[in-house]
Amino acid sequence: MKKFVRTLGAVAVTLALVACGSDNEGNDNQAGDGDDSAAAVETIRIGASAVPHQEILEAAEPILAERGIELDIVVFSDYILPNQELESGDLDANYFQTPGYLAQQISEYDYDFVSVGSVHAEPIGIYSQDYASLDELPEGAEIILSDSISDHGRILPIFEDAGLIELDVEEGELATIDNISSNPKNINFGSRQVEARMLAPSFESGEGDAVAINTNYALEGNVDIDQYGIAFESDDKLQGNLLVVRSEDENNEAIVTLLEVLQSEEIQQFIQERYNGAVIPLVD
Incomplete structure (x- = not known):
């Protein structure tokens, strides 16, 4: 593809300008004024x-x-x-x-x-049809995640901020499931990972105890963010x-x-x- 294609003004405008330029009555300078529509x-x-x-x-x-x-x-x-x-x-x-x-x-x-x-x-959100907060999640709760590892670095701190897990990760690096150093409730983060665009359908079908959904896909999938969103990325991590x-x-x-x-x-x-x-x- 030719990048940044330039689309010229209408051919009819161009021809009209040429005609003015060749006018026999000495109006050459009038054509030189140009026409913004031909830009x-x-x-x-x-x-x-x-x-x-x-x-x-x-x-x-x-x-x-x-x-x-x-x-x-x-x-x-x-x-x-x-x-x-x-x-x-x-x-x-x-x-x-x-x-x-x-x-x-x-x-x-x-x-x-x-x-x-x-x-x-x-903000990535944690959505649940069964629980009103992260604290309510049961022992061994299954969390459905995106299969994008970079998303894990945004999702896991939500659980850490809620006091449910601890992460051992170098400053400036994105956390992965392998960085979970403490998980007292044995929350299951690894068993279900799907394409990000399939997170909203997974939520709607009632899969897992909670689903971490990218906001664009929550909006696209008509997930009620106010009703089902139980936790979100903090402002300082956006x-x-x-x-x-x-x-x-x-x-x-x-x-x-x-x-x-x-x-x-x-x-x-x-x-x-x-x-x-x-x-x-x-x-x-």
């Missing part, structure tokens, strides 16, 4: 999760149009393809991942990617959802403009009003 439009092809990322990008489209930028939004239902297609050049950017996941992907696949900035945070590009495009003007709009007061207010605290504006 180049920058198109960014961006991969995103459906909720809330696609919705946030769509809210930004009218503002971007005023600044000469169009978005071609490609929606993905998983976390693997958006990075693969960014690497291949089929995308110019993606918007769905956290710093921990991006670092894990770069380490595993040697992607030459950078984050240009964060837009919002989605990770931003990033606008990510190939390193070569870090300073591309269109990308810089896109980030400015996504971090603008208007879009941040949209996030607050649309998601009522389930999605949190987070500008770095």
Whole structure:
């Protein structure tokens, strides 16, 4: 794919300008004034999760149009393809991942990617149909997790903060199940790990004693966050959802403009009003 495609103004406008330039009555200078409608439009092809990322990008489209930028939004239902297609050049950017996941992907696949900035945070939540708090979880409770190891580093501290487990992990590193050093209630974290997009269906079908669900998939799956969410990431541990590009495009003007709009007061207010605290504006 040719990156950042420029779409010229209508052919009819161009022909009209040429005709003015060749006018026999000495009106050559009139054509030189140009026409704003013929200005180049920058198109960014961006991969995103459906909720809330696609919705946030769509809210930004009218503002971007005023600044000469169009978005071609490609929606993905998983976390693997958006990075693969960014690497291949089929995308110019993606918007769905956290710093921990991006670092894990770069380490595993040697992607030459950078984050240009964060837009919002989605606290991972623990959801249960049977228990109203983490303290109520029974001995040997089964917790269904995402199969993404980077998510474990966000989920396990929720249980540690509640006093249910202890973690032995170096500062700055993401915890894994192997880092659990104390687990008095023998909570079962390892037996059920599913793709992140399947967490909401697992919850709806009543699997496990609790399910740790990424907020975007809870929203997409119409899980009642207020009714069933029994614990969430603390504010000091929130990770931003990033606008990510190939390193070569870090300073591309269109990308810089896109980030400015996504971090603008208007879009941040949209996030607050649309998601009522389930999605949190987070500008770095």
